[in-house]
Amino acid sequence: MLVAYAWLTLVGFVVQLVPNAGPGALPRTLAWTVLGLGLVQCLLCTGVLHRAIDSYLGTRTVTDARLALPAVLMASMTALTVVLVAIRAVEVGLEVGLGLHGALAPFAVTFGVAVPRRTAALALSGYLAATTAALAAAGLPGADLLAALVVVGLGGLLSVFTGRSSAWYIAVIRELEEARGVQARLAVAEERLRFSRDLHDVMGRNLSAIALKSELAAQLVRRGSETEASVGQMTEVQRIAREAQSEVRAVVRGYRDVDLPTELAGARGILRAAGVDCRTDNGGSQLPAPVQAALGWVVREGATNVLRHADATWCTVWVGTDPAGRSALLVMENDGTRGQAPGGSAGSGLAGLRERLDGVGGTLRVARDGESGTFRLTAEVPLAAGNDATADEAVTDPAGTAGTHGSGTDGKDSAE
Structure with missing residues (x-):
């Protein structure tokens, strides 16, 4: 969008200098030169603009050297427009203001994104002051000078605002995407913690009981006595294991259920x-x-x-x-x-x-x-x-009879 704005502003406002320039070869040559420099400036600013947006987002930087040549071209276009005013080739203040706006817009969009807001405001104020002085020295009448100044000032503010607002919008979109990713990761982590907590609560007590009763049964077997007691302990271990299996199924079933x-x-x-x-x-x-x-x-x-x-x-x-x-x-x-x-x-x-x-x-x-x-x-x-x-x-309800047949681990339950 910013690239289109720069090109449309240049083509729409600088081109009008060519037919409006006074008669003679020199005015036409100067007008065409301004348009040619504008095209080169737009090409350069298009290449720098992507880096300028990255600079606004904090991922890359824009060196002064990359902005120097577009700035020189913009200044040259302004100077040639002032020359057109000085030789009376362009005398209407509105035409002068539109031409200067077209010369300033590509650079203002890029520069406004690449530098801090305060720097952009000071640079624009300096440009307006220098341009006003140059047009006054070139002999542009007061009313036309005021019209040109208003058009250039508003156009410059619009260009800087367009560049910075677009970059801000891109930054907001990027932050939103990052926030979505963080939210998704937090949701996954929270669900994992919930599942691990539920599994720990279900299995902790049963596994402790199984370990205790298995140890007791092993001691009874080592003594070689109280066979019935050891069998009873192992039967109890089997019952607790089946209960644990049923409870784990219930936890997994609740984890998988979708409402x-x-x-x-x-x-x-x-x-x-x-x-x-x-x-x-x-x-x-x-x-x-x-x-x-x-x-x-x-x-x-x-x-x-x-x-x-x-x-x-x-x-x-x-x-x-x-x-x-x-x-x-x-x-x-x-x-x-x-x-x-x-x-x-x-x-x-x-x-x-x-x-x-x-x-x-x-x-x-x-x-x-x-x-x-x-x-x-x-x-x-x-x-x-x-x-x-x-x-x-x-x-297959765990509370029913299904869990009492064999070990209670059929193919479906194993998959769970």
């Missing part, structure tokens, strides 16, 4: 904080808990993809059921694929979602519209999957 309303509220909040207008419509409040959990994972992964891989301005999330009432549906749509190739990779996150939904008989569909730039994520989970999952949970 759909919570995920919708979280996605809406984080996307709006990122500048995405997110609207949610949760018509699935009566869905079975396993179905809501599966759809909650879709919302979480979908919101993550919008933040990481998309450039969205809006996002909608709708939850409900199909017309037949047999399946739960979640449709998440955003406009974050503008300017992206329609055949992009689905990513490992969506592949993981497909595997998770496949476990409850669900499906995941992805659709992209290259013309409108929309991306639609549709998840469908049969409502019967929720009933089946509830029944399975009742059968």
